[in-house]
Amino acid sequence: MTEETAAPDAMVRLAVLVSRSEALVVASMLEDHGIPVCIGGSAHASVSVNSLALCGHGLWVPRVAHLLASELLIEVLNDEEWAFSxxxxxxxxxxxxxxxxxxxxxxxxxxxxxxxxxxxxxxxxxxxxxVPANPQGRGDYNLHPDALPS
Structure with missing residues (x-):
């Protein structure tokens, strides 16, 4: 089944994030733009590596909003502006x-x-x-292919 023939109300995984805080912030930004977001693993503590073992904090959006959500993330999370703290x-x-x-x-x-x-x-x-430590790193984003710069 291709993306075009899939049900339009199906959910697509947009991102898998390490930090619970980052997942909540990204979800809040998307919801502010009218995109409903389901946060998987939101009960996992972000200071524990167990959240990674449990597949991190997944963000799921409706398939019809995947392109818009990807464009918003590209605009906000520009690789040139991101740096390790x-x-x-x-x-x-x-x-x-x-x-x-x-x-x-x-x-x-x-x-x-x-x-x-x-x-x-x-x-x-x-x-x-x-000693608990916060694994800091960039999450995995599954962006829509049409939103990626060429």
Missing amino acids: YGLRRAVLRFLGLWAGLNVAVILPFVLGAEVPAIALSEIPLALLG
Whole structure:
């Protein structure tokens, strides 16, 4: 079944986004332009990698509005204007530095007093895996082929 012969009220996946916040903002923008949007996975937390494992936050629009929605996204999400935010990276690195410093400050006196084996210090890097982080990246957009610049 081609796109032209499909039911006009069928839904098309417009995007799969990493961040719940981005999904809500994009959906709000589209709804403001009169395009109904269904947000899949909106209950997933955006600070957890589990949202990616559960297929991210999908935005679905009616097939008849796919071209208009694609044109709006191209206008707003121009690749030349998008850049990675290094402010978040600096904040996470500061937090991890503080967290590691506190761990060393608490454990080091026990290690120096020979009350805790030095191997306990090797667990600190492994404990970093439990620190939640926001995976920042650009989502996957399934834009209408007629909206793409040639």
